[in-house]
Amino acid sequence: MERKIISKNFGVEDSWTLPVYEANGGYAAMRKAFGMDPQAVLEEVKASKIRGRGGAGFPMGLKWSFVPRDIDKPKYLCVNADEGEPGTFKDRHILENDPHMMIEGIIICCWAVGIRKAFIYIRGEFHKQCDRLDSAVREAYEKGYLGRNINSDGFDLDIVVHRGAGAYICGEETGLIESVEGKRGQPRMKPPFPALIGVFDCPTVVNNVETLAALPWILQNGAAAYAAIGTEKSSGTKLWSISGHVERPGVYELDMGVPLRVLLEEHAGGVRNGKKLKAVIPGGSSTPVLTAEEAYTVNLDYESLEKAGSMLGSGAMIIIDEETCMVWVLTILEKFYAHESCGQCPPCREGTAWMHRLLCKIERGEGTLEDLDKLEDIANNIGGKTICVLSDAAAMPAQSFIKKFRHEFEEHIKTGHCRFRDNKWTAALEGVH
Amino acid sequence: MGSVTIEIDGRQVTVEEGLNVIQAAQFLDIQIPHFCYHEGLGVDGNCRMCLVEVEGMPKLQPACNLFVKEGLKVRTRTPQVMEHRRLVLECLFLNHPIDCSICDQSGECYLQDYYLDHGNYRSRYDLPKRLKRKRVDAGPHVILDAERCVLCARCVRFCDNITKTGELRIVNRGDRSEITLFPGKKLDNPYSLNTVQICPVGALTSKDFRFSWRVWFLKSAHSICTGCSRGCNIIIDHADNHAYRYQARCNPQVNGYWLCDDGRLSYKMINDHRLHVLTEPSGNSRDTFPRFEEALSGIGRQIEGASSVTALMSPDLSNEDLYAASRFAKEIAGSQRMAAGSLKPDGVEDELLRKADAHPNTSGCKTLNLWGDLKPAIDAGGDLLLVFGSDLLQYDNALLKKIRSSFKSIIIFASHEMKGFETGAWLIPIACHAEMDGSFTNFEGRVQKFDAAIRRRGDTLPLWRILGKIGRAMQREWGWSDLAGLRRDLTDEFPQWKEALIEATPSNKTGVPLKMTGTKEAGEE
Numbered sequence: 007m008e009r010k011i012i013s014k015n016f017g018v019e020d021s022w023t024l025p026v027y028e029a030n031g032g033y034a035a036m037r038k039a040f041g042m043d044p045q046a047v048l049e050e051v052k053a054s055k056i057r058g059r060g061g062a063g064f065p066m067g068l069k070w071s072f073v074p075r076d077i078d079k080p081k082y083l084c085v086n087a088d089e090g091e092p093g094t095f096k097d098r099h100i101l102e103n104d105p106h107m108m109i110e111g112i113i114i115c116c117w118a119v120g121i122r123k124a125f126i127y128i129r130g131e132f133h134k135q136c137d138r139l140d141s142a143v144r145e146a147y148e149k150g151y152l153g154r155n156i157n158s159d160g161f162d163l164d165i166v167v168h169r170g171a172g173a174y175i176c177g178e179e180t181g182l183i184e185s186v187e188g189k190r191g192q193p194r195m196k197p198p199f200p201a202l203i204g205v206f207d208c209p210t211v212v213n214n215v216e217t218l219a220a221l222p223w224i225l226q227n228g229a230a231a232y233a234a235i236g237t238e239k240s241s242g243t244k245l246w247s248i249s250g251h252v253e254r255p256g257v258y259e260l261d262m263g264v265p266l267r268v269l270l271e272e273h274a275g276g277v278r279n280g281k282k283l284k285a286v287i288p289g290g291s292s293t294p295v296l297t298a299e300e301a302y303t304v305n306l307d308y309e310s311l312e313k314a315g316s317m318l319g320s321g322a323m324i325i326i327d328e329e330t331c332m333v334w335v336l337t338i339l340e341k342f343y344a345h346e347s348c349g350q351c352p353p354c355r356e357g358t359a360w361m362h363r364l365l366c367k368i369e370r371g372e373g374t375l376e377d378l379d380k381l382e383d384i385a386n387n388i389g390g391k392t393i394c395v396l397s398d399a400a401a402m403p404a405q406s407f408i409k410k411f412r413h414e415f416e417e418h419i420k421t422g423h424c425r426f427r428d429n430k431w432t433a434a435l436e437g438v439h
Numbered sequence: 440m441g442s443v444t445i446e447i448d449g450r451q452v453t454v455e456e457g458l459n460v461i462q463a464a465q466f467l468d469i470q471i472p473h474f475c476y477h478e479g480l481g482v483d484g485n486c487r488m489c490l491v492e493v494e495g496m497p498k499l500q501p502a503c504n505l506f507v508k509e510g511l512k513v514r515t516r517t518p519q520v521m522e523h524r525r526l527v528l529e530c531l532f533l534n535h536p537i538d539c540s541i542c543d544q545s546g547e548c549y550l551q552d553y554y555l556d557h558g559n560y561r562s563r564y565d566l567p568k569r570l571k572r573k574r575v576d577a578g579p580h581v582i583l584d585a586e587r588c589v590l591c592a593r594c595v596r597f598c599d600n601i602t603k604t605g606e607l608r609i610v611n612r613g614d615r616s617e618i619t620l621f622p623g624k625k626l627d628n629p630y631s632l633n634t635v636q637i638c639p640v641g642a643l644t645s646k647d648f649r650f651s652w653r654v655w656f657l658k659s660a661h662s663i664c665t666g667c668s669r670g671c672n673i674i675i676d677h678a679d680n681h682a683y684r685y686q687a688r689c690n691p692q693v694n695g696y697w698l699c700d701d702g703r704l705s706y707k708m709i710n711d712h713r714l715h716v717l718t719e720p721s722g723n724s725r726d727t728f729p730r731f732e733e734a735l736s737g738i739g740r741q742i743e744g745a746s747s748v749t750a751l752m753s754p755d756l757s758n759e760d761l762y763a764a765s766r767f768a769k770e771i772a773g774s775q776r777m778a779a780g781s782l783k784p785d786g787v788e789d790e791l792l793r794k795a796d797a798h799p800n801t802s803g804c805k806t807l808n809l810w811g812d813l814k815p816a817i818d819a820g821g822d823l824l825l826v827f828g829s830d831l832l833q834y835d836n837a838l839l840k841k842i843r844s845s846f847k848s849i850i851i852f853a854s855h856e857m858k859g860f861e862t863g864a865w866l867i868p869i870a871c872h873a874e875m876d877g878s879f880t881n882f883e884g885r886v887q888k889f890d891a892a893i894r895r896r897g898d899t900l901p902l903w904r905i906l907g908k909i910g911r912a913m914q915r916e917w918g919w920s921d922l923a924g925l926r927r928d929l930t931d932e933f934p935q936w937k938e939a940l941i942e943a944t945p946s947n948k949t950g951v952p953l954k955m956t957g958t959k960e961a962g963e964e
Binding site for chain 2 (some may be wrong): 019070141173175195197229344345346348349350351352356357358359360363364368380387388390391392393438
């Protein structure tokens with residue numbers, strides 16, 4: 007069911023400006039929050055059962071409650087606006103169309119947790135979005151929603167917009183923290199978790215843009231109203247990014263638990279050019295692929311997708327039609343991961359590059375069945391062995407593609423060519439720089 | 440700090456809180472392989488080699504970041520762990536040049552060792568390797584080979600956290616990652632060679648040691664660096680009666696895990712410019728001189744005939760040599776003036792290790808009540824000058840002239856060539872610290888023993904032995920038949936050294952790793 011909570015101002019003229027946001031009821035939730043005890047705000051967020059929209063789906067309230075209440079160090083919020091997962095572009099829409107909703111969410115979060123400084127880590131490639139965010143932050147400062155004494159009771163809050171420099175791994179929370187500190191963006195080992203030792207070794211909350219943007223509505227309408235939307239364990243609405251071979255790619259806000267078929271056919275207009283569906287990557291490029299059959303029967307919530315052997319991730323569908331070569335798709339994906347691996351842990355550093363090189367070999371028509379076994383073996387072994395989950399992110403597509411579309415890989419190997427496309431693009435797939 | 444009992448591979452061990460599983464496992468003689476973890480640098484967790492199975496945790500856990508707590512149960516050699524180690528090694532070898540036959544690290548390389556323990560597979564990699572920079576001139580002492588590097592970042596962390604000079608970084612991502620220097624910078628800090636020692640593979644090699652000797656032919660002796668008064672614990676690696684390098688030996692109380700470059704390269708003085716033969720004042724050496732013993736008798740007669748004797752001692756001598764020299768000067772030579780001191784200019788001092796006092800045993804001289812000003816003793820002049828130690832008179836030409844004119848005869852006991860005294864003095868060769876057992880007292884009064892590394896050459900003997908010989912040549916009942924006897928007399932007079940010299944563990948046990956304490960308990964296998 008379509009329900010506009012986060013996207014309610016999308017499409018409104020000048021929706022990214024403060025006057026328009028306020029005219030539509032903006033910053034009322036912030037005032038409401040200031041009238042509440044911070045602990046009560048936290049309890050409200052907990053009761054809403056909202057889960058992190060960045061990909062891991064960790065309950066937001068629980069995450070906040072890990073931050074120590076009484077500690078003589080400053081506490082920080084890092085807003086993860088480094089949306090880099092291929093196929094995902096929901097945060098971009100929020101930053102572009104309604105940055106104030108997120109800023110209001112940030113203020114609510116900081117009030118609840120007792121934070122006085124928030125960093126918004128925004129993806130370096132988001133030029134337009136960053137400009138709008140910058141001006142929104144400026145507007146909020148001018149209006150007195152940020153800065154000194156914003157609730158006329160001595161609550162201070164500063165927001166620093168920090169631009170990334172083009173690294174996927176800086177979307178990983180500890181990689182992001184390193185990058186905010188001005189270091190090379192590479193994940194830290196956990197434990198210690200950021201809630202205890204995060205930015206500048208201080209307790210830190212890391213939240214996704216979309217999660218924070220949902221807070222004003224939750225505060226305004228109450229946790230129960232939010233928890234009533236969606237399914238039992240996956241509450242609320244979600245911004246679904248849908249792209250690939252689809253008639254109307256874009257961002258759609260639908261309740262959690264909506265069938266994938268509804269999103270694809272009723273909202274996004276079905277597979278492009280009337281072709282048949284071959285596969286769907288349901289939650290951003292790192293989630294295991296679903297066959298058309300699986301895709302048509304699955305609902306979009308954390309539990310259903312997990313049951314189907316995949317993940318909700320960032321809620322980014324990549325639609326793949328019947329005339330697409332799966333070897334080619336996987337090669338593109340693995341090139342991405344080989345390119346983006348930070349290079350700390352050997353299994354990921356070498357494993358992703360090895361998988362990519364093996365796939366190029368198969369894609370060139372020079373592969374052997376042994377190569378396919380090797381590929382599967384590497385994918386089965388690198389996951390879960392590294393500091394962060396990038397190795398898992400690289401391994402899951404490889405495992406699922408080979409498992410579900412093995413015949414296409416074998417055909418490539420046996421015939422030496424591709425039935426869907428000639429090999430003229432292969433050279434562009436090779437060479438990771 | 441309390442202690443906790445944990446179980447590793449079915450065996451129980453009680454260790455101090457705060458240790459990680461790699462450290463705790465050492466008490467059970469269980470080695471958990473690792474590249475990036477180093478006790479002196481702390482946990483980084485990037486190499487993934489130390490992953491172990493932990494009861495109650497579904498995923499393998501890095502042993503370096505797993506700190507002991509009561510009831511922790513770890514298994515280090517399950518099929519899952521062994522398979523994982525094989526995988527990490529396979530990944531590390533993908534783009535490794537496997538040039539062991541020309542690599543200086545061969546024989547002390549973690550990759551080699553672990554491959555034999557956990558790898559032993561045939562390579563499945565048949566694609567072109569990624570090429571990286573080789574033979575990079577990283578600094579005055581260090582060469583970098585980026586292809587051999589496993590990117591454990593030990594060197595980076597050393598320069599960041601220990602020397603705080605931060606010359607090194609890893610650049611690029613994924614398998615393009617490599618160690619590099621900041622543009623326009625060189626790995627040029629006074630401790631740069633530590634990066635070579637802590638590099639687990641052959642990526643960083645020492646310009647000095649490169650291609651000079653195969654490490655498996657080297658023998659090691661535990662010793663003390665003589666570069667300054669810090670008294671860093673070292674290992675002398677030697678072969679064929681030649682010292683090839685110093686390596687830092689861990690002693691948390693003195694030098695931690697490190698050694699400065701000047702100290703590390705000071706091994707050269709063991710080999711170079713040594714005084715090997717006894718030389719008489721005419722300049723005749725052993726070649727024309729019939730017998731060593733006869734020369735000693737000559738020296739004895741010279742001492743007996745002297746009416747006034749001045750004795751100068753160097754703070755480069757060991758405690759034992761200093762004691763023997765002072766007793767000799769007093770009891771045999773009847774010396775009127777005696778002083779230990781230094782004319783050497785001060786060196787550089789920093790907060791990490793280096794001390795301005797460039798002698799290893801100034802404190803020893805002071806404890807033995809020998810420390811004094813050399814100049815008045817020299818100015819006073821006299822009949823005979825006894826010089827113990829080779830570095831005393833090397834820094835001042837005017838002084839040198841003065842000595843020659845104010846003393847009728849000069850006897851010098853030296854381990855190294857004496858410039859300006861090629862003729863006109865008795866030169867008696869003595870062993871340096873690498874050639875004998877002994878002890879130094881460092882700046883904070885810590886007495887540290889060292890072992891003989893290499894054989895003595897030519898006529899050289901430890902000073903205390905040659906003094907005994909002279910005493911006997913003078914028909915006096917004087918001297919010691921062994922070092923233990925000398926140490927007994929020494930500690931009778933200076934009981935504060937009793938523990939360090941007599942009761943303490945032999946020197947090869949002083950550098951115990953870290954602050955570890957633990958007790959083994961019998962457990963089922």
